[in-house]
Amino acid sequence: CKEGLKTGDFHEGMAWFTSNEQQYGFIDTTGTEVIPMRYYTDEIAMPKFIADFHEGYTLSGAEDFVGTESITVYRLMDKMMVRPAFKVEGPVYEGVALNSADKKFGFIKPDGTQAIPCEYDYTPSCVSGDMLSSSYRFSNGVAAVRKNGKWGYIDHNGNSTF
Structure with missing residues (x-):
């Protein structure tokens, strides 16, 4: 892992990584960047965490500018995270x-x-x-x-x- 990067555990062949805890991406078991590091939340929201993949889905927790917290589910589709229009409470x-x-x-x-x-x-x-x-x-x-x-x-x- 590159110096200064934090990574999660591997799940379903991928692990999250971050360098600044505001942008997240995913790498595969060879260390190749599968999903580039970038924001996975609304532009007005600050990411709080990103979860490991489970059954092909991952979660991102965020807090918006007025302090409202939310968790959004994403799925991997053609090496891009796709955001459905609903919120969840868990994986x-x-x-x-x-x-x-x-x-x-x-x-x-x-x-x-x-x-x-x-x-x-x-x-x-x-x-x-x-x-x-x-x-x-x-x-x-x-x-x-x-x-x-x-x-x-x-x-x-x-x-x-x-």
């Missing part, structure tokens, strides 16, 4: 990502369609810093969620154990 696991509306959580597909409605309770354990905890993400076909103060599991169709 893509088993084809869906956590999203929120009106202080409730649900799951959204990478194409922007709502997979499971936002009807699950917020809990501090569901998002820890920049990383999503094992709650509120799918693994082996189910996700642990909380509704009306009770924990249970849901499948990809929203069927639950409550």
